[in-house]
Amino acid sequence: MEGERKYITCEELKEHNKPGDLWISIQGKVYNVSDWAKEHPGGDTILFNLAGQEVTDAFIAYHPSTAWQYLNKLFTGYYLKDFKVSEVSKDYRRMASEFSRLGLFEKKGHGAMYSILIITTLLHLVVYGVLKSESVLVHLVCGMMLGALWIEGAYIGHDAGHYQIMSSRKCNDIAQILAGNCLTGISIAWWKWTHNAHHIACNSLDYDPDLQHIPVFAVSTKFFNSITSIFYGRELKFDPVARFLISYQHFTYYPVMVVGRVNLFIQTFLLLFSRGNVPHRALNIMGILVFWTWFPLLVSCLPTWSERVMFVLASFTVTALQHIQFTLNHFSGDTYLGPPTSSDWFEKQAAGTLDISCSTRMDWFFGGLQFQLEHHLFPRLPRCQLRTIAPTVKDLCKKHNLPYRSLSFWEANMSTIRTLRTAALQARDLSNPVPKNLVWEALNTHG
Template structure:
């Protein structure tokens, strides 16, 4: 049949396709997706998709109805669909339209959430988050000004600034999920400014990486958060896959011991900085604004602290605050995902896909603050544009949905979650060890 792009945009398109035909179109230059029974040729359009080309390519040849609904605010869905008319090429054949019961129930749950105004942000809540971050940074600076530069004031200022950066990470996460303002473009621009100028990061890079994670969480070769086999193997499948390559990189059977030393503390200062630099270089012709915002943070940091603690002191201060932020983020983020199922893309419906990859941490005032409300990871993954202060309100209904369909709803304490990271890494490392040396012995 070839690509249907030549016929795209015709309002009276009657062309129908079987799933066998749709699934053929999943290559880099030939991608079709299905949304609410309609077939779209996104081969060219994916390259300019605001959420990144990878998000769409991960669903090439598949039904993307739920991920499309999850990534756009409810009030924006109709407007976005209008922009997609030029790439509409037909519909799924009527006899091929089999909507899972759980998808129907989830759609009803989302409609309930809309009626409950759970997608409506509280500007006061987010203002207080911003005020807290600014207060922490101001107190950190004034600690040097009024108490002088001593080893103990250096430690206090570093802890305060590192805490501000960690909390700023949760706030930029809110902007990135377009959940702070009603206007999507305002969220995007504020995220770029805040992430660049206040955190020394990149909003566009973050969207590129994080949207893939939400689209296919814990799916090997699609979720960038589990593309870590150079340092770690996770889950039950990746260790065997890496062992089959017979390339001994690290002693993964010890990974539960070296993870705390090189995983959390080095993620931001090393890996993220390198990937941001590569992202800028690969897109250097369109990154001028992003690089300018990114540079503002480092210029302001030097302007504030070099006169007080010197160049070497500022460099040490910067690296230590990055380590604090990195460790904070990594332990929280991985506690929700590493102990869960990690597998190839099985094209699961939206709810089972998210539930197999996520779990919650128990609610408490400290956990809410410490995790940026990502202790409600399940609800956040099901409804990524829902403001975090409303996630607890939808939780009872999500549990009812899971109970109805026999899906395990997992929730653990914060301490248990951290222990599970290490036990999961140990289990995966042992799987690799057994598989690698069994294969090695056979060939010897």
């Protein structure tokens, strides 16, 4: 029977990597996901990025065991002839199988319940403080508590987005809309679009949107070549404006983080009102409208404009702690150019991530994301299990001579600032030519 099988080579598989012609291989069996791409719950970006490859490790990372039963209808009848499984991948798959056998993916703990309790308490205190107190100090504290509320809400939205907090997919979807759109004003559709791309192409300069912050930040001098973002479909121009801003990025890093939330609001609106295909667009817009009803109304209840500005800035400043954490996990990690490859899945995740070491008492503050490598390797694993598996992941990295970076919050900040400073100093080198921007060309071409 073995001789009756039809085979294709890895090179032949690579040819099927275009929209309308997307093939992938999982455990040596080749599947046609061209039509399925539009229905894929994780979005079509992931499939476009990994099309034409053997993607077993990525499939294991993102899908429960129940997903395997849906593959047969996509089977092309071909098997992959010449692929090899690395020793790292073999160990990773054994690890995933063991965690599944132990039931770790189903043991969700009480983290979500505690977060919901914190959010509910903070919301009541904020509203009560704004409406019932005339004290400026109380209003300042309320603004800070609102920032903490947004942080916890983002963690709930993140966990629900990875289907970690509830067994039902529909319940997770509802939790995402409530915690993301309604509570924080950031569309879960936008988050899924960018976050899934980030996970699959961790620290790829041209594929990972979480590193593409030109003209404000550049974590690598490779951005100085005006590379093209595959995710956004446009050139990331390193023009004189970008050179100036990046030259001082190690000084502007924290101030930008404070107002970074404004960019998230803008990105949300740009996506939801774009012409592209946005899953559950109407529901996402309704959720955003809920936020932009209660939040301005709450701010308007403050007695003066100075207190309103103070309240908003206080909430943004506290939330900046979370934005900083997100960048600490990756800005000083290893980067690369080009598409992600599933053949070195474990290696790429280890190279591009950085853990934050902290005591168990601070787990609530980091939302489980201090175990960034563990989360990237097993994104469906509930946050309460990440500390449990960390020693096993560390041992596997040591076995295969792969980096396992775990720094304190202070050390991670210093590492990130050093990365930004290194690129900033090189950006100041005037001997490095900068492409002329459109304004310069217009002035010099047309007078």
